[in-house]
Structure formats: C-alpha cells, structure tokens
Amino acid sequence: MVLVAVNPATGERIEEIEETDIGKVQTFYENSRRAFSRWSGLSLDERLGYFRRLKKVMAEAMDEIAKTVSLDTGKVPTDALVSDVMPTIESIEFVLKHVKKSLSPQKVKTPLLLFGKTSCVEYMPRGVVLVISPWNYPLQLAMVPAVSALAGGNTVILKPSEVTPLVGKLIESLFQRAGFPEHVLQVAHGGKEVGSAFVNGKPDYIFFTGSVKTGKIIQKAAAEHLIPTTLELGGKDPFIVFADANLERAAKGAVWAAFTNCGQVCMSAERIFVEKSVFPEFVERLKEETRSLVLGQGEDADIGSMTFPGQKEIVREHVLDALARGAKLETGEHPDRWTEDSLFVKPMVMTNVPLDAKIMKEETFGPVLPVVPFETEEEAVKLANDTEYGLNASVWSNDLERARRVAAKLVSGAVVINDAVISVANPHLPFGGAKNSGIGRYHGKDGLRIFCHEKALVIDRGRLKREVQWYPYKGTYPLFLRLFQSYFGERKNWFAFFQSFLRLMKRN
Incomplete structure (x- = not known):
C-alpha cells in the first residue's frame, strides 16, 4: 500500500x-x-x-x-x-x-x-x-x-x-x-x-x-x-480580555491566536471572553482585524488552507450547531456557501453564542472565534474553567496584579499574560496540560x-565494619530514641545527640 x-x-x-x-x-x-x-x-x-x-x-x-x-x-x-x-x-x-x-x-x-x-x-x-x-x-x-x-x-x-x-x-x-x-x-x-x-x-x-x-x-x-x-x-483555550487591557494589542493577538495555522492548533484561542463594558468595541476591532487577513498560498498570505478534510467537517458541524442555537456570524461565510472541493475557509468571528453550544464545549480546531461577554473577574474565571480541557490560556489586562491573580485560578498547563500561545515556543518551560489535555510534561x-x-544511588566508602542500625539491636533502642528526640525535638539538644551518636558508633 x-x-x-x-x-x-x-x-x-x-x-x-x-x-x-x-x-x-x-x-x-x-x-x-x-x-x-x-x-x-x-x-x-x-x-x-x-x-x-x-x-x-x-x-x-x-x-x-x-x-x-x-x-x-x-x-x-x-x-x-x-x-x-x-x-x-x-x-x-x-x-x-x-x-x-x-x-x-x-x-x-x-x-x-x-x-x-x-x-x-x-x-x-x-x-x-x-x-x-x-x-x-x-x-x-x-x-x-x-x-x-x-x-x-x-x-x-x-x-x-x-x-x-x-x-x-x-x-x-x-x-x-x-x-x-x-x-x-x-x-x-x-x-x-x-x-x-x-x-x-x-x-x-x-x-x-x-x-x-x-x-x-x-x-x-x-x-x-x-x-x-x-x-x-487537545485544548479549548480561553482568552480573557479585561476592560483595562490594551484593546488594540488584544484584538490583534486574539486574531492571530485564533487563526494561525487556520486555527488548527491545540493552543488556539478557541473561546474569547471580554469584559462587558468594552465588548462591542472589542468585537468591532476583531472584525476589522479578521477582514484584513489575506487567504492564499504565497509568502505574503496570512492564512493558508485547512489540512485535513475531516477537520473541515467538524468545523462545519460546530458552526451550524451554534447558528441553529441563535449565534451570529460576524465575519466569514455561512457553511452552506463553502466550496465543497476546497479546504480554504474564511476566518469566522461569532457572537451571541450559547455556552452549551458544541463550539464552546468541544475542540473545534479550525478558523472560528466565538466571543462571549462577562461582567466580573469571578465570572471570567468560571467561564474559562468550564471545560474538560486545560492546555493553555491567556489573560489581558494592564493590571498585572489582577492578571497574575486570575492566572493562578485557571486550571491550565500554561497561562500567558498579554500575549497568547507563545509559551510553547520557550523550550525552557514545561509543556503539557491538565484534565483531558493530557498526561505529563515535556x-x-x-x-x-x-x-x-x-x-537512586547511595555510596558508602565501606570502611566501617557495620552500620549503627544493623543487627544486633540489643541495647540500641534507648540510644536511638534519645538520638532522634534530641535531633527532631522543638529545640535541638546537640550534647545529647552527639553523646548518643558516639555510643552507637562505639559498637563498630
């Protein structure tokens, strides 16, 4: 074959x-x-x-x-x-x-x-x-x-x-x-x-x-x-944007994190959570950035094709499920208009996505970006952790103390603050996930x-006839008891310790 x-x-x-x-x-x-x-x-x-x-x-x-x-x-x-x-x-x-x-x-x-x-x-x-x-x-x-x-x-x-x-x-x-x-x-x-x-x-x-x-x-x-x-x-990585973040940078980062390699990345930003007060502005920024992307094959193109036809069908299924539940397609094309014999898929930004939609629960692994608003820090953490995966996450805020606090609460193998995905590019950092994202690190x-x-290797020079804990045990229990109590007690009694130790050593 x-x-x-x-x-x-x-x-x-x-x-x-x-x-x-x-x-x-x-x-x-x-x-x-x-x-x-x-x-x-x-x-x-x-x-x-x-x-x-x-x-x-x-x-x-x-x-x-x-x-x-x-x-x-x-x-x-x-x-x-x-x-x-x-x-x-x-x-x-x-x-x-x-x-x-x-x-x-x-x-x-x-x-x-x-x-x-x-x-x-x-x-x-x-x-x-x-x-x-x-x-x-x-x-x-x-x-x-x-x-x-x-x-x-x-x-x-x-x-x-x-x-x-x-x-x-x-x-x-x-x-x-x-x-x-x-x-x-x-x-x-x-x-x-x-x-x-x-x-x-x-x-x-x-x-x-x-x-x-x-x-x-x-x-x-x-x-x-x-x-x-x-x-x-796999992963279903959250991307959390607070109102005080650099929104221009965050929008550009979200688009790259969601659509690089046509979204076929285990560390893709697959769920965007944006603080409600800046949600409309941020969605507009996402749409603008997404529409500027160039699809193609050449060196000047931004996004190529998908790789595996079966994966395109999973993306189609997730998008149709979300649309049937009331989601809105802000950019890209409805799957009914996709060219059947082509693996090029225009990147999609989606809003009004129900939290129980497949696109919010299952790994999509394609060029789709669902965006959901949140009101409080606690809600953002809860939404981010509401997944069977835990590979990577990113938090965007100019308040680094808050960003670190949120990062500490995320069940994830890696968290990036004011950037996304790139922890895997540092070979000094461990890479791996929590929950269904895997076992182990490399x-x-x-x-x-x-x-x-x-x-484990223990080396002794072999000069003594025997060790203090070897047989016979006769007469050693009180010496060991005093030795350990003098050493591990609240206050070390060095005189009693060395006295017991020397008496034990005399057995050799």
Whole structure:
C-alpha cells in the first residue's frame, strides 16, 4: 500500500510514499534494540556531535524544510518557518546547551540515619521510544520529542501522521544527512493500523500527540504492559480580555491566536471572553482585524488552507450547531456557501453564542472565534474553567496584579499574560496540560528526563565494619530514641545527640 501526499491547498497529488508493512513491526523493534546498545553506549559528548550536525543541516536547508511543510499542510510559508521550523531548531539548541547539566548525576541531601554517605540521582535511557505525531505541526511535534529521547541515549521509532507523509519522509532524510547511525531513528509510515501495531509492539515508552479519543486508546493499550506514556492532547483555550487591557494589542493577538495555522492548533484561542463594558468595541476591532487577513498560498498570505478534510467537517458541524442555537456570524461565510472541493475557509468571528453550544464545549480546531461577554473577574474565571480541557490560556489586562491573580485560578498547563500561545515556543518551560489535555510534561530539563529512568544511588566508602542500625539491636533502642528526640525535638539538644551518636558508633 502507498500513502498519497496531497497538497491540501490545491488538491494536487505530489508523491506516493510506501506504507510500512505491519508484518515488519517486530523487525523495526529488533533493529531499534540493536541500535540502542550502541547508541546508549556512546558518551554524551559523542551523541551531541550528531545533534550539532543535525542543527547545521537544518539551518542550511531551512527554506527547503519550510516549503515542504507548507506544501504538505497547506499552511503559508511564514507560518511553517516561524511556528514549525524555528521552534524545532531552537529545541535542538536547547539540547546542545542543557542536556549535560540535566542528565548528569544530581547530588541530593543525605538524611541523619545515612550520615557519612553520598546520595545522588542518575539518569539512564529507557530503551526504544515510540513517538506518534500529528499533522498540524508535523515537523516540530515529531522532532522535538524524538530529539529529546535520542539525547538521553534512547532509540526512536517515529510514526508521523499519514496526513502529512512528505514531512515524515523529510525528517528521515534530515537524520540521514546528519549522519546518525543506522536504526537510531526509524520512521514508520502509515495510518491508524500501523500506529496500533507499533503500540502493541511493546516499546519502552510512548510519546503521543493527538486527539483525546486516540490518546485514551493508546493509554489503555500501554497500561496492559505498564508502558509509561506522555500524552499531549487537545485544548479549548480561553482568552480573557479585561476592560483595562490594551484593546488594540488584544484584538490583534486574539486574531492571530485564533487563526494561525487556520486555527488548527491545540493552543488556539478557541473561546474569547471580554469584559462587558468594552465588548462591542472589542468585537468591532476583531472584525476589522479578521477582514484584513489575506487567504492564499504565497509568502505574503496570512492564512493558508485547512489540512485535513475531516477537520473541515467538524468545523462545519460546530458552526451550524451554534447558528441553529441563535449565534451570529460576524465575519466569514455561512457553511452552506463553502466550496465543497476546497479546504480554504474564511476566518469566522461569532457572537451571541450559547455556552452549551458544541463550539464552546468541544475542540473545534479550525478558523472560528466565538466571543462571549462577562461582567466580573469571578465570572471570567468560571467561564474559562468550564471545560474538560486545560492546555493553555491567556489573560489581558494592564493590571498585572489582577492578571497574575486570575492566572493562578485557571486550571491550565500554561497561562500567558498579554500575549497568547507563545509559551510553547520557550523550550525552557514545561509543556503539557491538565484534565483531558493530557498526561505529563515535556520541554525544559524535565522534558529530557522523562525519557530516562531515574536511578537512586547511595555510596558508602565501606570502611566501617557495620552500620549503627544493623543487627544486633540489643541495647540500641534507648540510644536511638534519645538520638532522634534530641535531633527532631522543638529545640535541638546537640550534647545529647552527639553523646548518643558516639555510643552507637562505639559498637563498630
């Protein structure tokens, strides 16, 4: 079987890519485990040499990469470059600068009973990591977890989305150009059946980015074999605008946060809540900004096409449901007027949207922006938290104390004040969600450590004949009692402490 790469903006068939034979799943794992013994045996400096070459290859091929992403997804080239290519290279740079410190043994304190010993935490690779990535940011959301896993000494099997196979093929090529050893990173092309086969192939770790529905299926399969997972799932992110905010900036930010990548972003602003006193003015600003956007394919366009035809149908369903419940379409076109064979959808601003409409409850993942008024700070927080998701949020106010107060009350993996979405672009910050938005975090030092086993290590020089708490116990209870009471009491009694300690030590 083959996967057909289609340019969603034009419908043009670009290339056919051979789908991975499910019968070869175990061969992939065997190759990966053999490569693991060699790759994990390299020093960290030796592994980092490969990442330096990968960064160089990507920097030199940046235009090629951005245009391939644009061709495969329908997004405009600027979006591909700024939001997909750049964060990927930034993450490689983060690995180069911080992986040594993050994965080196970490010395920790040693408690009283282990006096004289050294305690530390070491990090060892898990083995074979399965990365299953989505189609909306097919480069970044595949390569960042893959690079993080590889840096720790793991090998990776990447199953990119079948919707964007060109990028999956490109990723394979980039690692080959950088000279990575054979089978350290393998790419398996295909759809749900291929992904399911690799999940059931018993990897040592699964990193999945995608829908809540698929994430639950993967989590259930992983639980059968106690395979640890990180799940980066959906979002229904709130965007809260207070009356004292810079309304011009907030309106421009809302339009970008809602419509970048044609709204196909898990961190999109999918629900806008605006303080009632400035609601009419803010809606007019949103309409003006939205109508100025240029749809197209070229470098000067703002919004490209949607990527996946099935997602367009979800957007249609949500919009029609809202309109049937009395919502008003302020910009864009009624779904009845959409061109059936085109994935270009004019961005929509909607008002008078009922809070129980699908567009307020379910992830829309498209170019739609519902706007709802609120009266009080407490109401804004309640509206924002009224969702099964909790990935990202943004708060807009010139009163930073209030903005921080509201941010603290939002059940969300990230909150951005007077900006939106961009927390994911900082590789030093953890990324992940609450509630149905997922399990676990990546990015930052913990994003490197999740792909490693934590190993507790206690070191003793071995000079004493025995430890004070070893057998025999005869005569030790009153000494231990006095030792602990003198140390943990309200006031430390150092004389009694050392006296008890020395008497215990004399047993050696």
